[in-house]
Structures are given as structure tokens and as C-alpha cells.
Amino acid sequence: MYWVIGILSFIGLIIVLIMLSTVRISIIYIHDQNRDECKIRLHLLRGMFHYSWDIPFNEMKMEDDGLHLKYQTDMEVGEQDHEKEREAVFRAESILQRAQETKELIDSVYQMHRIIRRFLNRVRIEEFEWYSSLGTGDASSTGIFSGMLWTIKGSVVGLVSHLMKMLNPPKIEIQPSFQMPIVQTHFQCIISFRAGQAMLAAYQIAKNWKGRKQHVRTSNPGLDANGNGKY
Numbered sequence: 001m002y003w004v005i006g007i008l009s010f011i012g013l014i015i016v017l018i019m020l021s022t023v024r025i026s027i028i029y030i031h032d033q034n035r036d037e038c039k040i041r042l043h044l045l046r047g048m049f050h051y052s053w054d055i056p057f058n059e060m061k062m063e064d065d066g067l068h069l070k071y072q073t074d075m076e077v078g079e080q081d082h083e084k085e086r087e088a089v090f091r092a093e094s095i096l097q098r099a100q101e102t103k104e105l106i107d108s109v110y111q112m113h114r115i116i117r118r119f120l121n122r123v124r125i126e127e128f129e130w131y132s133s134l135g136t137g138d139a140s141s142t143g144i145f146s147g148m149l150w151t152i153k154g155s156v157v158g159l160v161s162h163l164m165k166m167l168n169p170p171k172i173e174i175q176p177s178f179q180m181p182i183v184q185t186h187f188q189c190i191i192s193f194r195a196g197q198a199m200l201a202a203y204q205i206a207k208n209w210k211g212r213k214q215h216v217r218t219s220n221p222g223l224d225a226n227g228n229g230k231y
Contacts (some may be wrong), residue, residue: 019196021045024126029187034058044195050076066091110208119193119201120163126190128160128170133184135177146176164191 026041036058042051054072061068067090074083106112130153136142157170 018045019194019199021195022192023195023198024190024192027187027189027191029185031183031185033184048078050074065089066094105209108209109205112205112208115201115204115208117163119197121165122197123164123191123193125160125164125166125168126192127168127188128157128166129172129186129188130156130170131173131175131186133175133177133182135180135182137179137181139178142176142178146174149174 021044024043026039026043028039030037037054037056039055040053043049052072052074054074055069056071057069059070069088069090070085071088072083072085074081076082109115132149132153134142134146134149136145153172153174157172160166161170
């Protein structure tokens with residue numbers, strides 16, 4: 001019995017460590033003339049586990065069966081490194097099907113928006129940088145588009161800071177180019193949250209989804225969440 005208790009205690013300790021560990025996600029997007037790529041890095045257990053996606057959007061190809069996108073994945077666990085090249089195929093019908101499934105999930109989960117909002121309030125933004133260079137070759141239109149871009153960036157920052165905790169002031173810059181046409185963007189964002197918080201949100205979604213299915217089958221559909229129906 002002692003070895004069984006020891007194994008269960010060890011597994012429980014690992015689960016607790018994972019739940020208390022911080023998940024850090026770094027997102028970098030670069031658009032510069034012919035270069036258009038996104039890099040996503042995920043770090044867990046104080047850097048013991050790394051997973052990354054390198055996605056070159058400028059290498060997407062449209063073929064008969066859909067849109068093909070090749071990307072690199074890299075997983076590091078301790079000192080072991082596993083790098084692979086993968087390919088994703090996006091078909092119009094599959095995208096529509098996924099969108100419909102997502103809508104059905106949102107509609108079927110009671111208080112879905114509140115669960116997501118509660119989780120986002122616990123997400124921390126450690127770094128937010130967004131630098132752009134914009135020019136059309138004409139001074140007047142460059143000024144107009146630069147003003148529109150300032151408005152868009154300001155709205156994005158306002159929304160993000162409202163939903164999440166921004167630990168440091170965002171760094172935003174727009175460099176207008178009045179002499180030559182150019183569009184360049186460098187975006188970088190680092191977010192972090194506890195793994196246990198994400199697991200709790202996933203559990204609440206699963207719990208409320210199952211309860212909603214039971215409610216649809218057994219209770220009065222005219223009752224709302226504050227009524228006497230049972231989920």
C-alpha cells in the first residue's frame with residue numbers, strides 16, 4: 001500500500017505544480033514587404049517546457065483542394081528538442097463547419113461570455129509593442145491613413161487593457177512615410193496566466209455545457225437562468 005500511496009502523492013504533487021505554474025505566451029507578428037510571418041512561443045514550468053509555431057503567411061499557396069500553409073513546430077522538454085515541419089489545409093467547407101460548431105458551443109454553454117471574461121481578467125499582459133511604418137507616396141492620403149491607424153491601435157489597446165491586466169504601458173508608434181509607398185508592421189505581445197486558471201475555465205465551460213444539454217431535455221424552455229428549472 002505504501003508504494004501506491006507514494007505514487008498517488010507524487011502524481012498529485014505534479015498536478016498541483018502544473019496548476020500553480022505560469023503559462024507564458026509570446027506572440028510576434030512581422031510584416032515587411034515580402035516577409036509576412038507570425039511566431040508563437042509557449043513556455044511552461046519555468047522554462048522546462050517550450051513549444052513554438054513559426055508560421056510564414058507569405059508562403060501560403062492556393063491549390064485545388066484548398067489553401068495550403070506550411071509551418072514549423074518546435075517542442076523542447078528539458079534538453080530534448082523535437083522540430084517538425086507541418087502543413088495545414090484550409091477548405092472553405094471545413095472553415096464554415098468549424099464556425100458553425102463554435103457558434104453552437106457558445107450558444108449551448110450557459111454564461112459562456114462570463115466565464116471567458118472572468119478568465120481574461122486574470123490574464124496579465126507583460127509586454128505590448130506595436131510599431132508601424134505607413135506610406136502611400138502621397139502626403140495627403142498618408143496622413144489620412146496614419147490617423148485611421150492611430151484610431152485602430154488606440155481602440156485595440158483600450159479593449160485589451162479593459163479585458164486583461166496590462167502590467168506595463170503599451171508601446172505604440174506609427175512612422176508616416178511621405179516620400180515612398182511602404183507598409184511595415186512589427187507587433188509583439190507577451191501574456192501570462194496560471195495553468196490552473198485556464199483549467200478552471202475549461203472545467204466551467206464543460207460543466208455548464210453538460211448542464212445546458214440536460215436543461216434543454218428536461219426543464220421548461222421558458223425559464224431562464226434565474227428560474228426554477230434544473231440544469
